[in-house]
Amino acid sequence: MPSTGDGRRRGQAGHRRAAEPTAPHAWNEYLSSAAVILAGVLVVIGFGFVAARGLSSNQDAPERPLDPPAPALGDVRLPSPGLIPLVSATPSPSGSPTPSTSPSDSPTPSRDVVRVALGDVPEKVDLSKDGQTDWVHWGLGGTFALERDKGGNFRILEGAPTAPRFQHGLSPETFSWTGGDPVATTDGTKTGIRTCGKGNGFTLTAPAGTTPRLLKLYVGSVSARGKLTARLTTGDSTGSTVLDNRGGTLRTAVITVAYQAPKSGQLRLTWVTDTAYGKGCAGVALEAATLS
Secondary structure (H helix, E strand, O other): OHHHHHHHHHHHHHHHHHHHHHHHHHHHHHHHHHHHHHHHHHHHHHHHHHHHHHHHHHHHOOOOOOOOOOOEEOOEEOOOOOOOOOOOOOEOOOOOEOOOOOOOOOOOOOOOEEEEEEEOOOOEEEHHHHOOOEEEEEOOOOOOOEEEEOOOOOOOEEOOOOOOEEEEOOOOOEEEEOOEEOOOOEEEEOOEEEEOOOOOEEEEEEEEOOOOEEEEEEEEEEOEEEEEEEEEOOOOOEEEEEEEEOOOOOEEEEEEEEEEOOOOEEEEEEEEEEEEOOOOOOEEEEEEEEEO
16 A cells, blocks of 8 residues: 555656656747747837838928028128129219219200299499300490400390390499400490380390200390290290389399200390380390300
8 A cells, every 4th residue: 555655656756757848848939939929029110110200300301492501701691602793883972872974964855944034233244254155245336336255156146126226325234344356355334225116126046955054134124114035946935024114214134044955946035125105215225145
């Protein structure tokens, strides 16, 4: 009996010892399979992470500019390579561009211009200074005498007389000149010419063009209303003024005509008796004219 028990125990122990060598081999198989599966899972997860990062970076990245920003020097940015900056006009001290034409250039008028003004005569008139282009004085040497600028080239011309005329010495002002012809110089004269009766008077002409000009006419009236009319032959523009004097003594005035034309032409003036108030020699008078 005891021997049978021992044999059984020895048989069971031997069976356990025979089974023990197979356990490590089974665990190795299990661990190898798990490692392979785990490695595959990690590879899949890693690939998915990398792909997700790539897509996210492409969506969030800003658009790349076509040209890289130019380097900066202080606050002044340099132009990118290959670009040539445009040259701007040199600024004037005020900051505005320098004009292409000089300030003295005057634009050519598109039409003729005539302006007439009536004013008082100075006590002394130096015709040589007043008429830098030409000047004329009437009456020093007689009724039909005419003294003019020797270098004026006859720019101021009187028309043919159409009525009786008379010399007078009634002017309250004096007229002087130098460089005249036929009288070279005079310190001062009060002479002039006059006419009588309504509708009678004087006509004059002067050159016109694109250069602005001033013509001054020194006139008077006795017991009459004189009317001056100025007209340019280059258009329809006209100007006029009147000098009214109901008294019997000579009243004088200077009529200034400012004019300009779009082309070469003439300024034509008429100075006539518009109304005669007295029964005697009522009419207009003419002393001098200047052009500048």
